[in-house]
Amino acid sequence: MNDRAQPxxxxxxxxxxxxxxxxxxxxxxxxxxxxxxxxxxxxxPHLLPxxxxxxxxxxxxxxxINRYPDGGADAVRGALRRALGIPASLELLVxxxxxxxxxxxxxxxxxxxxxxxxxxxxxxMYRLAALAxxxxxxxxxxxPDFTLDEKAxxxxxxxxxxxxxxxxxxxxxxxxxxxxxxxxxxxxxxxGLVVVDEAYYAFAQASLLPRLHEFANLLVLRTMSKxxxxxLRLGYAVAAPEWIAEFNKLxxxxxxxxxxxxxxxxxxADTGWIDEQARAIRAERERLAAALAxxxxxxxxxxxxxxxxxxxxxxxxxxxxxxAHRILVKNLHxxxxxxAQCLRITVGTPAENDLVxxxxxxxxx
Ligand code: PMP
Numbered sequence: 001m002n003d004r005a006q007p008x009x010x011x012x013x014x015x016x017x018x019x020x021x022x023x024x025x026x027x028x029x030x031x032x033x034x035x036x037x038x039x040x041x042x043x044x045p046h047l048l049p050x051x052x053x054x055x056x057x058x059x060x061x062x063x064x065i066n067r068y069p070d071g072g073a074d075a076v077r078g079a080l081r082r083a084l085g086i087p088a089s090l091e092l093l094v095x096x097x098x099x100x101x102x103x104x105x106x107x108x109x110x111x112x113x114x115x116x117x118x119x120x121x122x123x124x125m126y127r128l129a130a131l132a133x134x135x136x137x138x139x140x141x142x143x144p145d146f147t148l149d150e151k152a153x154x155x156x157x158x159x160x161x162x163x164x165x166x167x168x169x170x171x172x173x174x175x176x177x178x179x180x181x182x183x184x185x186x187x188x189x190x191x192g193l194v195v196v197d198e199a200y201y202a203f204a205q206a207s208l209l210p211r212l213h214e215f216a217n218l219l220v221l222r223t224m225s226k227x228x229x230x231x232l233r234l235g236y237a238v239a240a241p242e243w244i245a246e247f248n249k250l251x252x253x254x255x256x257x258x259x260x261x262x263x264x265x266x267x268x269a270d271t272g273w274i275d276e277q278a279r280a281i282r283a284e285r286e287r288l289a290a291a292l293a294x295x296x297x298x299x300x301x302x303x304x305x306x307x308x309x310x311x312x313x314x315x316x317x318x319x320x321x322x323x324a325h326r327i328l329v330k331n332l333h334x335x336x337x338x339x340a341q342c343l344r345i346t347v348g349t350p351a352e353n354d355l356v357x358x359x360x361x362x363x364x365x
Contacts, residue, residue, distance in 0.1 A: 021131055028124075036328040037355055039346040042172070042200075042307050044228040046277045046349065052267065059266035060259055069258035076261045079268040080236055090212055091244035096255050098199060098223040098235025103129050104250050105219065105237070109164045109193060110135040117162035117190075119148060121173055121336040123197065126166045138162065144338060146174040146301060146309075148182045154189050163192040169208070170200045173332055173344050175303030177204050187215050193243070197221045202278040203285065204304035212238060219243060224264060226306055227274050232260045281306050285347045291357050292345075295364050307346045315341040318363055325359040327352075 014023070031040055039045075048056065077092045086092060095101035102125050106116065110133035118126045120139035130137035140156045143149050148167075157165070167186060170177040187194045194217055196208045201222060209220045219239040224232060234256060237247070267274075289308045293300040301309045309332070312318050319331035322343075329346070332339040345356060 025128075025131070028128075031328060033328050036323075036326050037348060037352050038328050039348050039352065039356065040328045040330045040344075041230075042226055042305070042346050043230045044226060044277055044281065044306070045347070045352060046228060046280070048228065048267075049273045052270065052273055055266050055269070056263055059262045063258050063262045065258060067258070069254045069256060069261055071253045073256050073261055075265045076234070076256070076268075077236075079265045083268045083271055084209065084238075086209075086238055087213075089240075090238055091241040093237045093239075093244045093247050093251065094256050095235045095237070095251070096257075097225060097233040098197070098221050098237075099125055100255060101221060101235050101237050101247075102126060102195075102197075103132065104247050105193070105195060105221075106130060106135060106164060107133045107250050108246050111163060114163035114192075115160040116164045116166070117153075117156055117160055118166040119153065119168075119171065119178075121332075121339055122166065122168050123172045123199075135164070136160075142171075142174065142338060146171065146176045146338070148178045148186075150182045150185060153182075153186060157186070157189045157191075161191050165190045165192060165194045166197060167194065168197040168199065169206070170204045170303070170305040172199065172305065173307075173309065173330070173335070173339065175301060175305040175307055175309050175344075177206055177304040180206070183208065187218055190217060193217050193219060195219045195221050195237075199223045199226055200305035202227045202274070203282055203306045206304070209238060212240075216240060228277055229264065229267065232263055234260055234264050281347050284350060284353055287350075288345070288347055288353045288356070292360065295360055297364065298360070301342075307344050309339075309342050309344050311340075311342050313341065315343050318343055318360070321363045322356070322359050325355065325362075327356055327359055329356075 073094045077094060080092055106129035115136045115138050116130040117138050119142050127137050138156060138160050140153050167183055198207055198220055201207050212218055212220060219237055221237050223235040289300050292298055292310050297313050299311045315331050315333040322329055330344040332342040332344050
């Protein structure tokens with residue numbers, strides 16, 4: 001093969017063929033984490049318990065990987081339905097992570113001129129999905145304490161008539177759980193679909209899932225990623241069957257691979273380990289947040305997620321200082337004015353959290 005690249009020819013084609021708003025983007029940067037204490041991505045720090053591994057291994061060994069996966073993902077959807085007690089009147093959709101479902105839901109509702117509404121700062125993929133689907137994105141700033149600015153949000157709903165509204169509950173990257181009455185007010189006022197994204201529900205133990213039957217315009221989105229299965233990539237959405245039928249038309253037929261379908265089905269046979277690990281993470285979150293709050297110059301925001309947001313005098317100095325201790329967190333400074341000098345620290349194992357606290361104490365000296 002001739003390896004004399006012709007970058008200018010390709011660059012010229014890219015410049016004429018790729019939409020300018022896509023060319024202006026930066027690809028989602030996943031930080032390198034080899035040899036680091038990895039606390040930047042809200043993963044569950046605990047491995048699958050030894051006792052559950054044999055069941056997983058034997059389930060995977062039996063998967064006929066010469067065949068395409070079950071296009072309807074019936075077994076895993078059935079397992080989710082049973083584990084969550086979802087009634088027959090509601091339907092489930094599974095995705096290659098909830099990221100994929102964010103794209104599918106957005107693409108389905110992206111009528112020309114339609115608006116997407118979301119609080120800011122919130123999960124960056126909402127805006128990206130809007131951009132990809134050609135939907136008009138409108139962000140509404142949170143209050144400085146990260147609570148929902150209900151008045152501004154309702155004004156924006158009346159002004160924009162959004163076809164799609166996102167509420168991350170709890171919110172990422174701020175960690176707090178919006179007041180239920182504010183979320184209800186948004187669902188009632190919104191003329192379009194409201195997605196309540198419960199990626200962190202296991203750490204908040206608050207959910208709109210039991211109330212789906214009250215609101216025809218509500219969809220609840222969740223993921224297995226934060227409860228110990230990030231590597232499997234499985235997200236799910238629950239809503240009225242009429243919604244799910246439309247999303248299924250844009251869902252790639254084999255979007256969740258056969259190994260993931262089998263693994264999650266097997267792992268949901270006994271959810272005790274998931275509950276136990278989530279409980280341990282919640283307890284560690286309280287310890288980590290309280291200890292960080294005692295550091296001079298650090299202020300910790302309330303969190304109901306598996307991470308803690310802390311504001312310090314110089315977030316970049318802290319970020320680099322933690323990195324020098326081989327600890328990787330997220331520097332939120334520069335993401336949004338409300339996140340000035342903030343770091344987002346995922347709750348780790350007790351030993352990892354001790355390392356964080358020791359390094360932070362050193363940074364304060
Ligand atoms: N929603 C929220 C609020 C998130 O924070 C994340 C992960 N950072 C996701 C959805 C996507 O998770 P996944 O694709 O792993 O299911």
